[in-house]
Amino acid sequence: MAKYIVKRFLMMIATILIIATVTFVLMHSVPGSPFDGERTSNPTIQANLEKFYKLDEPMHVQYLYYLKSIVTFDFGPSIKKPNDSVNELLARGFPISFELGMVTILVALISGIILGTLAALRHNGIIDYFAMTFAVVGISVPNFVLATLLIQQLAVNLQWLPAATWSSPIHMILPTLALATGPTAIIARLTRSSMLEVLTQDYIKMARAKGLSPVRIVVRHALRNALMPVVTILGTMLAGILTGTFVIERIFAIPGMGKYFVESINNRDYPVIMGSTVFYSAFLVFMLFLVDIVYGFLDPRIKLHRKEGDA
Amino acid sequence: MTNPQNVVSPQNIKDEWFRPKPKDQVKAESVVRPSLSYWKDAWRRLRKNKLAMGGLIFLILLTLFAIFGPIFSPYSVTATDYPSQNQGPSAAHWFGTDEAGRDVFTRTWYGARISLFVGVMAALIDFFIGIIYGGISGYKGGRTDALMMRIVEVLYGLPHLLVVILLMVVMGASLTTIIVALTVTGWVGMARIVRGQVLQIKNYEFVTASKSFGAKTSRILRKNLLPNTMGPIIVQMTLTVPSAIFAEAFLSFLGLGIAAPFASWGVMANDALPVILSGHWWRLFFPALFISLTMFAFNVLGDGLQDALDPKLRR
Numbered sequence: 001m002a003k004y005i006v007k008r009f010l011m012m013i014a015t016i017l018i019i020a021t022v023t024f025v026l027m028h029s030v031p032g033s034p035f036d037g038e039r040t041s042n043p044t045i046q047a048n049l050e051k052f053y054k055l056d057e058p059m060h061v062q063y064l065y066y067l068k069s070i071v072t073f074d075f076g077p078s079i080k081k082p083n084d085s086v087n088e089l090l091a092r093g094f095p096i097s098f099e100l101g102m103v104t105i106l107v108a109l110i111s112g113i114i115l116g117t118l119a120a121l122r123h124n125g126i127i128d129y130f131a132m133t134f135a136v137v138g139i140s141v142p143n144f145v146l147a148t149l150l151i152q153q154l155a156v157n158l159q160w161l162p163a164a165t166w167s168s169p170i171h172m173i174l175p176t177l178a179l180a181t182g183p184t185a186i187i188a189r190l191t192r193s194s195m196l197e198v199l200t201q202d203y204i205k206m207a208r209a210k211g212l213s214p215v216r217i218v219v220r221h222a223l224r225n226a227l228m229p230v231v232t233i234l235g236t237m238l239a240g241i242l243t244g245t246f247v248i249e250r251i252f253a254i255p256g257m258g259k260y261f262v263e264s265i266n267n268r269d270y271p272v273i274m275g276s277t278v279f280y281s282a283f284l285v286f287m288l289f290l291v292d293i294v295y296g297f298l299d300p301r302i303k304l305h306r307k308e309g310d311a
Numbered sequence: 312m313t314n315p316q317n318v319v320s321p322q323n324i325k326d327e328w329f330r331p332k333p334k335d336q337v338k339a340e341s342v343v344r345p346s347l348s349y350w351k352d353a354w355r356r357l358r359k360n361k362l363a364m365g366g367l368i369f370l371i372l373l374t375l376f377a378i379f380g381p382i383f384s385p386y387s388v389t390a391t392d393y394p395s396q397n398q399g400p401s402a403a404h405w406f407g408t409d410e411a412g413r414d415v416f417t418r419t420w421y422g423a424r425i426s427l428f429v430g431v432m433a434a435l436i437d438f439f440i441g442i443i444y445g446g447i448s449g450y451k452g453g454r455t456d457a458l459m460m461r462i463v464e465v466l467y468g469l470p471h472l473l474v475v476i477l478l479m480v481v482m483g484a485s486l487t488t489i490i491v492a493l494t495v496t497g498w499v500g501m502a503r504i505v506r507g508q509v510l511q512i513k514n515y516e517f518v519t520a521s522k523s524f525g526a527k528t529s530r531i532l533r534k535n536l537l538p539n540t541m542g543p544i545i546v547q548m549t550l551t552v553p554s555a556i557f558a559e560a561f562l563s564f565l566g567l568g569i570a571a572p573f574a575s576w577g578v579m580a581n582d583a584l585p586v587i588l589s590g591h592w593w594r595l596f597f598p599a600l601f602i603s604l605t606m607f608a609f610n611v612l613g614d615g616l617q618d619a620l621d622p623k624l625r626r
Contacts, residue, residue, distance in 0.1 A: 015466075026481045139607075145595070145602065145603065148580075149595075243473060246565060281470050
C-alpha cells in the first residue's frame with residue numbers, strides 16, 4: 001500500500017509540473033503583451049513595469065522564478081489590478097467556489113445514491129422509471145441552461161428564491177440545484193447499475209436467508225460494494241463540478257474563482273491566469289490522488305491486482 | 312406402438328439401412344438460416360431498443376436539417392434586420408428573432424452544423440489517436456506499455472476544461488481551436504479503452520492460432536484485434552460526441568468559443584442570457600432545447616449500442 005501511495009504521489013507531482021510548464025509555455029507564446037492597452041505610458045515606465053513583473057528577463061530565468069513562485073505559493077501581483085496579489089484573489093474567490101463545489105457534491109452524492117438505490121430495489125417499477133428518466137434528462141441538459149431556467153421560473157416568475165449572489169443559505173439553493181443535477185444523474189445511474197449487480201450475488205441471498213431486515217441488507221451489505229464505482233468517478237466528477245462553477249458563478253453573479261479566472265483571461269492578466277490555473281489543477285489533481293488512495297483502502301481487491309502486474 | 316411393422320426385430324432389419332446415403336442428400340451440416348454476423352446481430356438488438364432508435368432517428372433528422380436547413384431558409388445566418396428585431400415565434404420566423412433581427416430558426420440549424428461538426432470531428436480524431444496509441448501500448452506490452460501508460464495516467468489527471476480554456480486563450484477562439492483543444496485532452500480516454508481491449512483479446516486462442524499460421528503483426532492488428540475491439544470503441548465514440556458538444560457550448564457560453572455573428576448553440580444561449588428576464592424566452596429555449604435533445608439522443612444511442620454490441624448481454 002505504501003508503495004502504491006508513493007507511486008501515486010510522484011505521479012501527482014509530475015502532473016502538476018506538466019500543467020505548470022504547459023501553462024507557462026502557452027502564456028508566453030501568446031502574441032501581445034499585457035501592457036498593450038496602455039498606450040499612454042512612455043518607454044521608461046514601460047521598461048520599469050516590465051522589470052517589476054520580471055518580463056525583461058530571459059525566458060528560462062522567468063521559468064525558474066515561476067517555479068519558485070509555485071513552490072513558495074506566492075504568485076505575485078496581478079497585472080491589471082496592481083493593488084491585489086494573485087494570492088489575495090485566490091483567497092477571496094476560492095473559498096466561495098470551494099463551498100459551492102462541496103455543497104454540490106454532497107447534495108449530488110446523497111440524492112444520487114438514494115435515487116439509484118431505490119431504483120435498483122424497485123427494478124422496472126415506477127420509481128425506477130422515474131429515476132432513470134431523471135438521470136437521462138439530468139445528463140442531457142447543460143447546467144447553464146438549467147440555471148437560466150431555474151432563475152426564470154423560481155426566482156423571477158414565482159419569486160420563491162433569490163436569483164443571484166451568495167450571501168445566505170437561501171441564496172445557495174438555486175446555484176447548487178443547477179450545478180448538482182448533472183452529477184446527481186450520473187451517480188444515480190451508476191449506483192443503480194452496480195446495485196442491481198450486487199443484489200444478485202450469493203452473499204445477499206445469504207443475508208436474506210438469515211432473515212435480516214431489507215433495510216439492513218441494503219445499507220450494511222449491498223451499498224458497501226455497490227458504491228465502489230461511485231468512488232472511482234468522484235475525482236473526475238469533482239473536476240467537472242469545479243470547472244462548472246465558472247459558468248454558474250457567472251450566471252448567479254457569485255464572486256468566486258470563476259469570475260476572476262474569466263476576467264483574467266479576457267484581460268490577459270498572466271500572473272492571475274497562471275496562478276489560478278496551477279492552483280486549480282493542483283487542487284484537482286490532489287483530490288484525484290486522495291480518491292485513489294481512499295479507493296485503495298476501501299477495495300482490498302485492488303492490491304491483488306497490482307501484484308499481478310497492473311492487470 | 313403395437314404395430315408389428317414398426318417393431319425392430321432381427322427379422323425385419325433391412326440391408327439398405329446400413330448403406331451410406333448419397334452425398335448430395337446429406338444437408339445436416341449446411342446452415343439453414345442466414346448467418347448472423349456480429350454486426351447484424353447487434354443491429355437486430357439495437358432495433359428492438361425503442362429509445363436508442365428514437366435517438367438515432369432524431370440524429371439523422373438533425374443532420375439532414377443541419378445540412379439543408381440553412382439552404383432552404385430565406386434568411387441569412389449573419390445578416391441583421393433591425394426592423395424585425397426581438398420578435399416572438401411567428402409564421403415568418405418560426406423560432407422568433409434576436410436583438411439584431413436574425414432568424415433564430417436559421418441560426419439554430421446553423422448551430423447544429425457547428426455542434427455536430429465539433430462533436431464528430433473530436434470523436435474521429437480521438438478515435439485515430441486512441442487506436443494507434445492504445446493499440447501499440449496494448450499489443451507491445453511490457454516496458455513500452457508501462458511507459459506509455461504512465462504518460463496516459465499523468466495526462467488523465469489533467470483537468471480537461473482548464474487545459475481547453477488555456478488553449479483557447481492562446482490560440483484564439485475558432486472552430487479549429489475548439490477541436491484541437493478538445494482532442495488534445497480527449498484521446499486519453501479512448502487510448503485507455505483500446506489498450507484494455509487489446510490486452511485482453513491478444514491472449515485469446517484465435518490470435519495465437521493466427522500467429523502460428525505465420526500472420527504478420529499488421530494482419531493480426533487489422534484482422535483479429537481491431538474488429539473485436541470495435542464494440543467498446545464505438546460506444547466510447549457515441550459518448551465523446553455529446554461531451555464535445557457540451558464543451559463547445561460551455562466555452563461559447565463563457566465567451567471563449569465561436570464569436571457572434573456566427574451561431575453555435577452555446578453562443579446563442581449566451582446571447583440570450585441578458586434578455587431572458589425581459590421575456591424573450593425563445594432566444595434561450597430553442598438552442599437549449601436542441602443542445603439537450605442532441606445530448607439526450609447521443610446518450611441513449613450510446614447506451615443502446617453498449618447493450619447491443621456486448622455479446623455477453625445477448626438473450
